[in-house]
Every structure is written in structure tokens, then in C-alpha cells.
Amino acid sequence: QSVLTQSPSASGTVGQRVTISCSGGRSNIGTNYVYWYQQLPGTAPKLLIQRNDQRPSGVPDRFSGSKTGTSASLAISGLRSEDEADYYCASWDDSLSGVIFGGGTRLTV
Amino acid sequence: QVQLVESGGGLVKPGGSLRLSCVASGFNFDIYYMIWIRQAPGKGLEWISYISSSGATIYYADSVKGRFTISRDNAKNSLYLHMNSLRVEDTAVYYCGREGPADHWGQGTLVTVSS
Numbered sequence: 001q002s003v004l005t006q007s008p009s010a011s012g013t014v015g016q017r018v019t020i021s022c023s024g025g026r027s028n029i030g031t032n033y034v035y036w037y038q039q040l041p042g043t044a045p046k047l048l049i050q051r052n053d054q055r056p057s058g059v060p061d062r063f064s065g066s067k068t069g070t071s072a073s074l075a076i077s078g079l080r081s082e083d084e085a086d087y088y089c090a091s092w093d094d095s096l097s098g099v100i101f102g103g104g105t106r107l108t109v
Numbered sequence: 110q111v112q113l114v115e116s117g118g119g120l121v122k123p124g125g126s127l128r129l130s131c132v133a134s135g136f137n138f139d140i141y142y143m144i145w146i147r148q149a150p151g152k153g154l155e156w157i158s159y160i161s162s163s164g165a166t167i168y169y170a171d172s173v174k175g176r177f178t179i180s181r182d183n184a185k186n187s188l189y190l191h192m193n194s195l196r197v198e199d200t201a202v203y204y205c206g207r208e209g210p211a212d213h214w215g216q217g218t219l220v221t222v223s224s
Binding site for chain 2: 001033035037044045047050070088090091094096097098099100101102103
């Protein structure tokens with residue numbers, strides 16, 4: 001059972017904007033940074049957003065992250081067919097002394 | 110550029126052992142803490158272990174505590190995961206990651222535990 005809660009699925013059409021949410025608690029999102037990953041089938045997860053809202057170099061500005069209290073969101077604007085993938089949120093958890101992941105959201109375009 | 114390359118996966122019987130390696134390049138390995146993460150077939154991501162830059166501080170997920178041992182050799186830019194008493198439910202792709210949550214991941218190595 002994941003400590004961070006994500007909706008199992010999301011969908012949108014090409015060009016639309018979609019938002020994926022991630023809910024946690026005080027010991028994780030409430031205190032630490034949130035990271036977002038994209039995983040295409042058969043590949044390793046790729047970092048999309050680090051430290052709540054920072055895009056690593058090479059990640060398109062269509063992807064954006066935000067955090068409020070113990071929740072975080074990933075927004076994807078100008079949806080493209082290649083955005084169809086699994087998306088995971090993650091954070092350090094002070095109580096567990098480890099990294100925790102959301103259960104993942106499968107995005108269908 | 111940052112590169113992490115895992116190796117050592119394979120097929121092992123329940124109760125068996127395996128050692129995974131992760132070789133790092135493109136950054137100063139000895140100043141970063143490292144983690145291991147795994148992903149069972151068709152499932153989500155699970156953090157399993159953390160080791161500080163010096164190796165002095167180590168944490169494990171409850172699911173592997175007492176069976177897995179994380180270690181590192183900074184002189185060889187290498188991270189290891191010694192896995193003992195393997196169970197069928199340990200079957201997964203194992204990834205090493207820089208920092209936690211990881212900002213860089215390896216490509217993963219598949220561990221299959223089956224009789």
C-alpha cells in the first residue's frame with residue numbers, strides 16, 4: 001500500500017491540459033520536496049519535476065509541478081500522444097526514513 | 110553526463126542469494142547518497158534501501174530488512190545490494206538511484222525468483 005495517494009488513471013485529448021494529484025502527510029509532502037516521474041512502457045522512470053516545481057534540463061515546459069501543504073500536482077498542458085505513460089510522485093518520509101512513492105497514475109491520451 | 114549501470118540480476122531459486130552492482134560515472138559519486146528501488150512486474154515503484162555518501166547511515170524498507178544489505182565502494186564508484194533469503198515476491202526490476210527521491214536512475218536489472 002502506497003503512502004502517497006494518486007488516482008489510478010487519468011485521460012485527456014491531444015492539446016488539452018490534464019492534472020495529476022498526489023496526496024500525502026506531514027512527514028512526507030508536508031515537510032519534504034516532491035518529485036514526479038514519467039515511465040514509458042518497458043523503460044526506467046524519467047525525472048520530470050524535482051523539488052516540487054523545478055524542471056530538469058530537457059524537460060518541456062508543458063510539464064509543471066506545484067505543492068500546497070500535504071498535496072502536490074503535476075500539470076501537463078498541450079497534451080501529446082507521446083505523453084501516454086505512467087506517472088509517479090515521490091517524496092522522502094521522515095517517519096519511515098525512506099523514499100515513498102505514489103501508486104502511479106496511468107495517463108491515456 | 111550522469112550514468113548509472115546496474116548488473117547482477119538473473120534467475121535464482123527461493124531461498125537463494127544474489128548480489129547486484131551499480132557503477133556510477135559522470136559525477137562525484139562519493140558526495141552523494143544512493144538508493145535502491147524495485148518494480149515488480151506490472152506494479153508500482155518501491156524504495157528498498159538508502160546509504161549515505163560515506164556509508165555510515167543505512168536504511169531499509171521493512172519488506173527487505175534483515176535479508177538485504179546495501180553497501181558501497183567509493184573508490185570504485187560502485188553501489189551494491191546483497192540479497193539473501195530471496196522470495197518469489199522479490200521478483201522485480203531493481204534500479205539504483207542517485208539521491209532520494211532519485212534525480213538519476215539506472216536502466217535496471219531484472220531479478221527473477223522462481224523454482
